[in-house]
Amino acid sequence: MSAANTTTPLAGKTVGISISHLTKQFNNVTVLHDVSFDVHPGEIFCLMGPSGSGKTVLLKHIVGLETPTSGSVRIGEYDAADPETRAKVHLAFVFQAGALFNSLSVYDNLALYPREHRLGSEVSIRERVMYALQILSLEKAAGKMPSELSGGMKKRVAIARALVMEPQLFLYDEPTAELDPVMGATISEIIGTLREHTAVTSLVVTHDRSLALSIADRVAIIMDGRIRAVGVPDDFKHTTDPAIANFLNPVVDIKNPRFKQLENANE
Amino acid sequence: MKQLTALCENFGSAICMLARSARHINTLPRQFPRFIEQCYLIGYTTLPIVTILSFFIGSVLALQSGYSMQNFGAKQFIGTLVGLSMCRELGPVMVAILVTGRAGSAITAELASMNVYQEIDALMTMNIPPERILVLPRLAAVLVMMPVLAIIANLCGWYGGAIVCQYTAFISVDTQSYFAALKRYMEFNDILDGLLKAEIFGFVIVTICCYIGLSVKGGPREIGASVTRAIVVSLIFILVLDYFVTKALL
Numbered sequence: 001m002s003a004a005n006t007t008t009p010l011a012g013k014t015v016g017i018s019i020s021h022l023t024k025q026f027n028n029v030t031v032l033h034d035v036s037f038d039v040h041p042g043e044i045f046c047l048m049g050p051s052g053s054g055k056t057v058l059l060k061h062i063v064g065l066e067t068p069t070s071g072s073v074r075i076g077e078y079d080a081a082d083p084e085t086r087a088k089v090h091l092a093f094v095f096q097a098g099a100l101f102n103s104l105s106v107y108d109n110l111a112l113y114p115r116e117h118r119l120g121s122e123v124s125i126r127e128r129v130m131y132a133l134q135i136l137s138l139e140k141a142a143g144k145m146p147s148e149l150s151g152g153m154k155k156r157v158a159i160a161r162a163l164v165m166e167p168q169l170f171l172y173d174e175p176t177a178e179l180d181p182v183m184g185a186t187i188s189e190i191i192g193t194l195r196e197h198t199a200v201t202s203l204v205v206t207h208d209r210s211l212a213l214s215i216a217d218r219v220a221i222i223m224d225g226r227i228r229a230v231g232v233p234d235d236f237k238h239t240t241d242p243a244i245a246n247f248l249n250p251v252v253d254i255k256n257p258r259f260k261q262l263e264n265a266n267e
Numbered sequence: 268m269k270q271l272t273a274l275c276e277n278f279g280s281a282i283c284m285l286a287r288s289a290r291h292i293n294t295l296p297r298q299f300p301r302f303i304e305q306c307y308l309i310g311y312t313t314l315p316i317v318t319i320l321s322f323f324i325g326s327v328l329a330l331q332s333g334y335s336m337q338n339f340g341a342k343q344f345i346g347t348l349v350g351l352s353m354c355r356e357l358g359p360v361m362v363a364i365l366v367t368g369r370a371g372s373a374i375t376a377e378l379a380s381m382n383v384y385q386e387i388d389a390l391m392t393m394n395i396p397p398e399r400i401l402v403l404p405r406l407a408a409v410l411v412m413m414p415v416l417a418i419i420a421n422l423c424g425w426y427g428g429a430i431v432c433q434y435t436a437f438i439s440v441d442t443q444s445y446f447a448a449l450k451r452y453m454e455f456n457d458i459l460d461g462l463l464k465a466e467i468f469g470f471v472i473v474t475i476c477c478y479i480g481l482s483v484k485g486g487p488r489e490i491g492a493s494v495t496r497a498i499v500v501s502l503i504f505i506l507v508l509d510y511f512v513t514k515a516l517l
């Protein structure tokens with residue numbers, strides 16, 4: 001599929017991730033407690049969990065932006081914390097906030113990676129970029145600057161930018177959080193299609209229960225920095241763990257005593 | 268003691284950043300557009316203020332020396348004094364200070380905001396070293412632009428002095444004898460020394476400003492703080508280095 005991979009030892013191979021006994025502390029506050037799980041090569045793995053449970057921090061360990069306090073994260077046979085690993089495994093990370101290059105236009109944001117790694121002529125790069133923009137219905141935004149985009153558009157540009165990279169390992173941090181349901185469905189189609197046609201392993205962090213349970217091969221639930229459960233989606237449809245059940249199917253209770261003060265606010 | 272270790276640590280990290288930039292020096296030809304952009308930002312945008320200020324520094328130098336030298340009847344040496352002080356000292360130092368204020372602050376602000384808004388993280392995950400596309404073109408640009416700016420500052424300062432000498436009643440040295448005096452005691456080496464100084468200052472400024480911008484941690488408030496820090500550190504380095512470089516070159 002791409003000339004990009006010819007230079008790497010893992011060219012065209014799917015890679016897995018193996019996380020073992022990962023613990024991370026920030027200023028003596030433990031954010032991840034002894035996290036262990038594997039993502040098998042070629043699968044779509046969804047990581048779900050409440051806000052603040054440590055999902056983004058976990059992803060950052062996989063892309064090498066954080067280093068473990070103890071334990072290890074390996075991508076294929078390489079240590080994720082080693083900067084050299086990113087030269088050996090092509091990975092694309094869709095940041096939760098997009099992390100677009102604000103001084104570059106949308107087009108240049110997408111073209112930066114292929115240009116810097118010299119993956120073909122300007123014409124072929126153009127083709128590749130326009131194709132990715134088209135998939136995410138962003139053709140009209142190609143010339144715009146990131147500051148001129150809406151939140152959801154930024155997220156789509158970030159996903160398009162990752163698509164252009166043609167990675168072996170695709171990491172999404174909340175890909176559908178700011179998107180409308182149609183775009184959300186498009187994202188699930190993209191993730192599914194990529195798995196069908198390329199040697200890609202996907203790790204999707206999401207709050208979106210239906211996305212996770214529909215596309216994932218396996219799902220893990222993380223709560224308070226601990227892995228609570230790992231299994232196939234069907235395991236979670238009739239879970240007996242009350243915390244997980246409440247997370248997946250929250251009960252709305254407007255008589256909840258926690259909100260007593262709000263009720264009385266207008267009196 | 269703690270500050271001393273922090274200082275050494277920063278110094279070492281800055282050297283590492285330079286080393287990593289140097290490793291990508293072979294990519295410079297294909298980064299030509301970026302290099303030109305930086306030349307524009309560092310050189311061209313600093314040019315107006317450099318011309319104006321050096322003109323007035325030259326003028327006031329002539330004025331002051333004219334005032335103090337008239338008592339010794341040494342007015343014919345004003346050209347020499349202005350010429351040498353401009354090209355050996357004031358030209359390079361002033362250009363360095365202006366580049367710090369104008370371009371250095373912009374460099375730190377840009378890199379710091381890229382850092383705070385995770386753009387640097389994004390570059391790392393894309394396996395594009397930030398040193399390659401952010402530091403290297405700026406270093407190359409400053410090395411090209413500093414001598415140019417210094418030469419322009421020298422010329423403006425010399426002419427500023429010449430005009431003052433000609434039209435100030437109590438000095439009234441005409442332009443021809445002013446420039447004759449300027450040339451007589453100046454050697455080509457004096458100019459070269461000045462340009463070398465400018466080159467060293469430029470290199471140090473961009474290194475400091477890039478390093479501080481790239482090592483920012485925290486939120487948007489840190490962007491402003493880092494710009495202040497970059498300017499203060501650069502100015503200290505310029506003035507302290509100035510002494511040692513001058514001493515070494517004399």
Ligand SMILES: Nc1ncnc2c1ncn2[C@@H]1O[C@H](COP(=O)(O)OP(=O)(O)OP(=O)(O)O)[C@@H](O)[C@H]1O
Pocket residue numbers: 026031049050051052053054055056057058096
């Ligand atoms: N750089 C950091 N320094 C200190 N604490 C941090 C840092 N990054 C994250 N944390 C803490 O780690 C915890 C987990 O954060 P994380 O961003 O991983 O949550 P998350 O699961 O991604 O939540 P969300 O779904 O809201 O994005 C939070 O309590 C957060 O305060």
Ligand SMILES: [Mg+2]
Pocket residue numbers: 055056057096173
């Ligand atoms: Mg998060």
